[in-house]
Amino acid sequence: MPISLKVNGVERTLECDTRVSLLDALRDHLDLPGTKKGCDHGQCGACTILVNGRRINSCLTLAVMHEGDEITTIEGLGGPEDLSPMQRDFVSCDGYQCGYCTPGQIMSATGMLAEARDGMPSHVSESLIGKANLSDAEIAERMSGNLCRCSAYPFIREAIARNTEQSQ
Amino acid sequence: MSDSFTMNEAQPRLLDTTDQGLIGAPLDRPEGALKVSGQATYTAEYHPEGMCHGVLVRATITRGTVTGFDETAAAALPGYLGLFHGPEFLRNPAQGMAGKAPTQPGDRVAYHGQPIALVVAESFETARDAAARIVVHYDEQPGAPVDPETAPSEEPDDRTVQGDLDAAMRKGAATLDRAYTTPGHAAAAMEPHAALAEWEGDHLTLHGALQMIRYNKAELADAIGVKPEQVRVLAPYIGGGFGSKLGISAEHISAALAARALKRPVRVVMARQTVFDAILRRTETAQRLRLAAETDGKLTAIGHEDRISNLEGEGFAEPTAAATQFLYAAPNRLVRKTISRNHRTPSGSVRAPGEAVGMFALECGMDELAETLGICPVELRLRNIPEKHPETGQTFTAHALAQALREGAQAFGWDKRTEPGTRREGEWLIGMGVASAARTNMLIASSARVTLTRDGALVETDMTDIGTGSYAILGQIAGEMLGLPIDKVSVHLADSDLPGASGSGGSFGASSAGSAVFLAARKIRDELAKRLGCAPEDVRVDRGQVTGDNKKAALADLLVEPIAMEASIESGETAKTHFSSGFGAHFAEVAVSEITGEVRVRRILGVFGVGRVLNEKTARSQAVGGMIWGVGSALHEELSHDPRTGHIVGRDLANYHVPSHADIPAKMEVRFLEERDDHANPIQSKGIGELGISGAGAAVINAIHNATGLRVYDFPATPDKIVQGFMEHGR
Ligand code: FES
Numbered sequence: 022m023p024i025s026l027k028v029n030g031v032e033r034t035l036e037c038d039t040r041v042s043l044l045d046a047l048r049d050h051l052d053l054p055g056t057k058k059g060c061d062h063g064q065c066g067a068c069t070i071l072v073n074g075r076r077i078n079s080c081l082t083l084a085v086m087h088e089g090d091e092i093t094t095i096e097g098l099g100g101p102e103d104l105s106p107m108q109r110d111f112v113s114c115d116g117y118q119c120g121y122c123t124p125g126q127i128m129s130a131t132g133m134l135a136e137a138r139d140g141m142p143s144h145v146s147e148s149l150i151g152k153a154n155l156s157d158a159e160i161a162e163r164m165s166g167n168l169c170r171c172s173a174y175p176f177i178r179e180a181i182a183r184n185t186e187q188s189q
Numbered sequence: 190m191s192d193s194f195t196m197n198e199a200q201p202r203l204l205d206t207t208d209q210g211l212i213g214a215p216l217d218r219p220e221g222a223l224k225v226s227g228q229a230t231y232t233a234e235y236h237p238e239g240m241c242h243g244v245l246v247r248a249t250i251t252r253g254t255v256t257g258f259d260e261t262a263a264a265a266l267p268g269y270l271g272l273f274h275g276p277e278f279l280r281n282p283a284q285g286m287a288g289k290a291p292t293q294p295g296d297r298v299a300y301h302g303q304p305i306a307l308v309v310a311e312s313f314e315t316a317r318d319a320a321a322r323i324v325v326h327y328d329e330q331p332g333a334p335v336d337p338e339t340a341p342s343e344e345p346d347d348r349t350v351q352g353d354l355d356a357a358m359r360k361g362a363a364t365l366d367r368a369y370t371t372p373g374h375a376a377a378a379m380e381p382h383a384a385l386a387e388w389e390g391d392h393l394t395l396h397g398a399l400q401m402i403r404y405n406k407a408e409l410a411d412a413i414g415v416k417p418e419q420v421r422v423l424a425p426y427i428g429g430g431f432g433s434k435l436g437i438s439a440e441h442i443s444a445a446l447a448a449r450a451l452k453r454p455v456r457v458v459m460a461r462q463t464v465f466d467a468i469l470r471r472t473e474t475a476q477r478l479r480l481a482a483e484t485d486g487k488l489t490a491i492g493h494e495d496r497i498s499n500l501e502g503e504g505f506a507e508p509t510a511a512a513t514q515f516l517y518a519a520p521n522r523l524v525r526k527t528i529s530r531n532h533r534t535p536s537g538s539v540r541a542p543g544e545a546v547g548m549f550a551l552e553c554g555m556d557e558l559a560e561t562l563g564i565c566p567v568e569l570r571l572r573n574i575p576e577k578h579p580e581t582g583q584t585f586t587a588h589a590l591a592q593a594l595r596e597g598a599q600a601f602g603w604d605k606r607t608e609p610g611t612r613r614e615g616e617w618l619i620g621m622g623v624a625s626a627a628r629t630n631m632l633i634a635s636s637a638r639v640t641l642t643r644d645g646a647l648v649e650t651d652m653t654d655i656g657t658g659s660y661a662i663l664g665q666i667a668g669e670m671l672g673l674p675i676d677k678v679s680v681h682l683a684d685s686d687l688p689g690a691s692g693s694g695g696s697f698g699a700s701s702a703g704s705a706v707f708l709a710a711r712k713i714r715d716e717l718a719k720r721l722g723c724a725p726e727d728v729r730v731d732r733g734q735v736t737g738d739n740k741k742a743a744l745a746d747l748l749v750e751p752i753a754m755e756a757s758i759e760s761g762e763t764a765k766t767h768f769s770s771g772f773g774a775h776f777a778e779v780a781v782s783e784i785t786g787e788v789r790v791r792r793i794l795g796v797f798g799v800g801r802v803l804n805e806k807t808a809r810s811q812a813v814g815g816m817i818w819g820v821g822s823a824l825h826e827e828l829s830h831d832p833r834t835g836h837i838v839g840r841d842l843a844n845y846h847v848p849s850h851a852d853i854p855a856k857m858e859v860r861f862l863e864e865r866d867d868h869a870n871p872i873q874s875k876g877i878g879e880l881g882i883s884g885a886g887a888a889v890i891n892a893i894h895n896a897t898g899l900r901v902y903d904f905p906a907t908p909d910k911i912v913q914g915f916m917e918h919g920r
């Protein structure tokens with residue numbers, strides 16, 4: 022089945038099996054393996070990308086459901102020579118070890134900051150109204166869908182904290 | 190190995206004199222930009238022309254024989270390419286450093302979930318569908334023992350018996366006799382196990398998520414019946430290992446066999462559930478700890494007995510009491526192991542095999558004994574630090590336990606610790622706990638090549654970087670020795686065509702491969718001295734200048750001809766006369782909800798003596814990673830088995846609870862003590878990645894006791910157990 026997607030600002034078309042997940046479409050059909058597969062079941066967050074600006078687990082959705090959608094992957098955030106500020110902070114804070122969960126952490130954090138800017142509360146927010154102050158507890162709660170078995174958590178959050186509105 | 194250096198005596202601290210500001214510096218990882226931009230390529234991410242996809246088929250019986258496969262339904266699918274099985278298939282992954290094929294069981298099944306065949310198709314989706322349609326016929330042999338309590342067991346004879354434990358227990362002023370249990374653990378590295386096999390003629394190239402390339406090459410060649418020269422293994426990026434990728438396993442062999450038959454590259458990536466089924470787990474343990482002490486806290490007896498499990502014929506036995514053998518002095522000692530032989534998924538090395546679970550018993554036992562004696566638990570440990578290895582009489586190399594306990598207690602605010610169950614903030618009970626950290630340090634034979642040209646240096650070895658920082662530290666060692674800025678050093682790793690190193694395992698990689706790089710660079714310095722015309726011991730290489738014996742030259746001028754040197758190292762006399770271990774202390778503060786039994790870790794401090802720190806930043810990450818694993822094993826992680834089949838239930842990341850962001854506080858602090866381990870290796874460093882977990886969980890459990898007055902003996906300390914404890918205490 023033919024599908025057209027806008028991936029990292031570029032129109033891409035591909036012919037694929039209806040069973041292909043959006044994650045596998047990126048990794049295996051569009052040559053964008055930066056998005057990782059850790060579980061294929063929505064349990065680890067390694068496959069997090071932005072679809073129309075919102076973060077999702079790309080393993081839990083089929084490519085054919087995304088006709089015309091705007092997709093942002095880690096490759097669209099910044100390459101090795103032009104890293105985004107968040108990517109740079111992951112490097113300087115050592116917010117990773119093996120690097121496998123890292124693209125998912127960074128994409129998830131990018132989506133999470135946008136959610137916070139839009140006033141979305143979390144389970145630990147003091148109030149449902151108004152903008153949450155992105156304390157460490159808030160960031161931890163909002164990032165808990167992204168597992169890191171290397172356990173770089175404190176340093177991942179340090180990198181994210183450098184990119185919140187309050188810290189800018 | 191060409192003219193190998195043997196570690197027979199303490200070596201001079203050359204790296205303390207080179208003065209280039211690289212060694213130990215908290216430099217960013219050189220591969221960092223690739224990792225954060227998704228450009229670091231892991232095994233499953235290569236797409237050679239014509240690649241097809243394999244999905245493993247698993248056994249759904251516990252014990253018996255496969256009598257046939259019916260592929261009719263699968264073969265009807267367009268794009269189906271075939272079913273592969275046969276005598277080369279593996280029963281289970283090779284244990285670490287095996288260097289030869291693990292058991293190849295033919296049509297025999299020995300555990301539920303054993304990979305028995307591979308389905309290959311043009312697409313992953315078709316292969317997955319086809320694998321589900323394969324009908325397997327078995328001749329099942331029912332009644333396979335799967336419960337370690339009741340399965341047949343054996344007792345290996347390497348036990349320790351010193352003095353008379355029973356008599357000492359009768360006489361002790363204070364004694365402790367406790368049973369502890371820990372469940373099985375999964376390494377659960379974030380990258381699922383993967384292989385990509387490609388043949389060119391009779392030569393196999395295998396990209397694999399593997400930790401020990403030199404051994405893996407030999408294992409692979411042995412398993413498929415080719416010469417090692419015909420095999421090349423590559424693993425430049427590995428998405429975590431923690432022991433689970435030490436040896437070759439089903440995906441490598443099956444990919445190699447299918448690729449040879451189909452004459453096409455074949456990729457096999459394990460589903461997460463298959464990783465749980467078919468990758469070696471950490472055994473569950475049942476432990477008995479006995480301690481006896483005088484009133485002043487001096488231990489008179491230590492007994493540590495344990496029961497672990499593994500499949501018949503597997504040589505690996507979790508060394509549960511590893512730290513007990515040398516951490517504390519006591520004249521009467523007993524260490525004894527029983528191995529249950531059963532048909533659960535076989536067990537193997539998972540981060541700090543031994544200490545990770547054995548130190549729960551030892552360190553929680555010490556905490557309880559301290560309470561019985563009315564002695565501060567920090568003090569009790571300080572009073573029992575041995576002069577020499579209590580079993581072997583070896584001299585300890587740098588031994589930081591006392592300093593770590595003292596400095597840690599001070600930095601953590603240990604003096605603010607209150608009586609158990611007395612500090613409260615609303616529904617939360619607050620407490621602090623301590624535990625010692627210890628993890629044996631080793632030097633494993635390693636080789637490396639360093640090439641120095643006018644453009645900079647190139648470091649080459651088959652050493653892997655599984656997130657441990659090898660790319661960073663090996664470059665730092667070479668740069669420090671050769672007077673180069675770090676961006677003039679490149680590091681090529683994890684290719685079996687390069688000189689063979691230890692690989693990543695047992696926390697020995699950095700020191701072992703690092704020593705080989707150090708020695709190769711030292712040979713280059715010797716050659717530079719020769720070219721300059723000075724004695725090798727006088728040469729200084731400082732920021733592009735070479736000096737010695739009042740002579741001076743620009744490095745570039747001495748490099749009209751490049752210099753390439755290879756060096757090898759192996760352990761020697763110092764490993765016999767001395768005993769090297771990382772030591773440290775963990776301090777944890779927790780809050781326990783009196784309503785829900787939930788435990789929240791508020792902060793942890795780890796203070797460690799690990800010899801020379803090679804990169805402060807990656808070292809800190811390794812240590813914190815280990816400490817977080819300690820939290821996981823204390824509070825959440827638990828493999829459960831179906832009592833009928835032994836099959837691992839909850840075999841995914843939603844049911845096996847590795848720590849997540851919300852479980853881990855920001856305050857995970859690490860301090861490294863200034864230390865050099867002169868007898869360990871010529872760079873005076875020790876392992877870090879496993880020291881961080883060793884004892885960390887016990888500190889959390891001891892903090893729970895201090896918060897609530899409850900003792901948990903069956904780990905992990907999940908809320909149900911805490912609530913049960915509250916109820917038993919009438920709360
Ligand atoms: S791969 Fe999608 S959540 Fe794990």
Ligand code: FES
Nearest residue numbers: 118120122169171
């Ligand atoms: S960096 Fe390895 S899993 Fe997060």
